Amino acid sequence: MAKTRKIYTVSQINSLIKVTLEEKLPPQLIVRGEITNLSVGPTGHRYFSLKEENSELPCAMWKPKFNRVKFELENGVAVLATGSISVYLPKGKYQLIVEKIEPEGAGALQLAFEQIVRKLQREGLFDDVHKKSLPRYPMRIGMLTSESGAAVHDITDSIRSRWPCAKLFLYPVPVQGDGSAEKITAALRDINRRNSKLKLDVLIVGRGGGSLEDMWAFNEEVLARAIFDSEIPVISAVGHEVDTTIADLVADARASTPTKAGVVAVPDVHEILGRLTAIEQRLTSQTGAGLRLSQQDLEIILANAVFRNPLSLVQDAEQQLDDLGTSLAEAIKELLIEARRDLSAGYEQVVRIEPHRLLGKKTVELSDWQHRAKVGINTIINSRRMQLTAQASRLTGLNPKSVLQRGYSITTNKKTGLLVRTSEDVRVRDRLITELADENLIESKVMRK
Numbered sequence: 001m002a003k004t005r006k007i008y009t010v011s012q013i014n015s016l017i018k019v020t021l022e023e024k025l026p027p028q029l030i031v032r033g034e035i036t037n038l039s040v041g042p043t044g045h046r047y048f049s050l051k052e053e054n055s056e057l058p059c060a061m062w063k064p065k066f067n068r069v070k071f072e073l074e075n076g077v078a079v080l081a082t083g084s085i086s087v088y089l090p091k092g093k094y095q096l097i098v099e100k101i102e103p104e105g106a107g108a109l110q111l112a113f114e115q116i117v118r119k120l121q122r123e124g125l126f127d128d129v130h131k132k133s134l135p136r137y138p139m140r141i142g143m144l145t146s147e148s149g150a151a152v153h154d155i156t157d158s159i160r161s162r163w164p165c166a167k168l169f170l171y172p173v174p175v176q177g178d179g180s181a182e183k184i185t186a187a188l189r190d191i192n193r194r195n196s197k198l199k200l201d202v203l204i205v206g207r208g209g210g211s212l213e214d215m216w217a218f219n220e221e222v223l224a225r226a227i228f229d230s231e232i233p234v235i236s237a238v239g240h241e242v243d244t245t246i247a248d249l250v251a252d253a254r255a256s257t258p259t260k261a262g263v264v265a266v267p268d269v270h271e272i273l274g275r276l277t278a279i280e281q282r283l284t285s286q287t288g289a290g291l292r293l294s295q296q297d298l299e300i301i302l303a304n305a306v307f308r309n310p311l312s313l314v315q316d317a318e319q320q321l322d323d324l325g326t327s328l329a330e331a332i333k334e335l336l337i338e339a340r341r342d343l344s345a346g347y348e349q350v351v352r353i354e355p356h357r358l359l360g361k362k363t364v365e366l367s368d369w370q371h372r373a374k375v376g377i378n379t380i381i382n383s384r385r386m387q388l389t390a391q392a393s394r395l396t397g398l399n400p401k402s403v404l405q406r407g408y409s410i411t412t413n414k415k416t417g418l419l420v421r422t423s424e425d426v427r428v429r430d431r432l433i434t435e436l437a438d439e440n441l442i443e444s445k446v447m448r449k
């Protein structure tokens with residue numbers, strides 16, 4: 001009897017491989033490799049391969065695990081991936097299910113810091129052209145920091161000692177731990193939205209020193225973009241002298257420590273008072289010198305003859321007016337005498353001419369010229385009338401239609417409008433128009449020629 005062969009389905013084989021691998025391999029592996037073929041699924045899961053010179057290992061990292069990764073996965077980054085081998089049954093594909101991943105060499109936070117710096121630098125968020133000027137004399141200053149930390153006291157003390165006239169407003173926020181960057185961002189955007197009522201001149205965002213992980217909230221991209229978008233000038237005051245965060249790079253100004261935030265934010269009242277004292281002294285000196293010069297000018301003016309006898313100008317003007325009046329009266333008198341003299345001479349000439357006799361003579365001459373003109377005009381009109389009659393008779397004789405009164409007629413081709421002189425001017429079936437006397441018309445048709 002033949003031995004029965006056992007036949008497996010594809011799913012069974014894949015399941016056997018899955019069980020065998022999971023039983024035989026350690027439950028957790030740390031694999032070194034370089035990321036390649038990185039992709040993001042619609043659900044947010046990451047799929048990639050770890051490669052070395054001649055081999056690749058497929059990997060998958062589920063979204064909840066990836067959300068805890070501080071740096072951004074990129075092709076070409078060397079990493080240490082911790083996870084377990086599993087088989088993806090639908091495709092019979094084994095892969096490393098990554099639980100934890102970190103860069104090889106530099107720490108994850110340091111790599112994430114460098115990645116975010118490069119990204120924001122390419123976008124121009126650190127460029128000086130975008131940085132807003134700080135107000136010279138801020139009177140309302142907002143502080144975003146922890147209400148229980150030392151930073152709030154350092155910032156307050158430094159401002160109070162330098163510029164006690166300023167009003168300080170604390171907006172307490174968590175400065176480390178999960179979600180702290182998002183809470184600082186929300187507070188910063190809320191303050192900007194309400195600043196038409198708050199009227200803050202400048203904002204100080206900061207905290208005291210600590211490890212890179214402690215200060216990581218100030219390296220988050222979301223906070224960097226909120227600082228960049230802020231319409232209120234922002235001063236970043238994070239950590240110690242040697243610490244540099246992304247918030248420092250994108251802010252409008254940086255204070256190396258919270259204590260030095262006051263130095264950056266406000267002027268020194270003692271320097272301002274000293275400057276005002278110097279200005280006061282300079283103004284006093286200049287005003288005194290000006291008053292002395294004005295006093296001297298006034299004394300010179302008062303010494304003028306005008307001020308000794310102020311009516312002299314008016315009296316001089318009145319005397320000039322009297323002189324002008326006298327001169328004008330004499331000139332008018334001379335003009336009147338000259339006019340009378342000219343009038344008398346003219347009258348004597350008119351009397352010598354005897355105008356009534358001259359007028360009678362000219363009247364006779366005018367009547368003679370009128371008579372001559374009338375005779376000449378009538379002669380010209382009669383001559384032109386005779387010429388016109390002769391021309392009219394000549395035109396009547398030349399009128400081709402005048403013969404129609406004597407029984408003649410004029411025939412034209414209706415189609416062409418031309419006169420019919422001979423039978424060659426028409427064709428059979430042409431229509432003719434015959435004009436008789438008194439504009440009578442006859443229409444006919446040529447039947448034969």
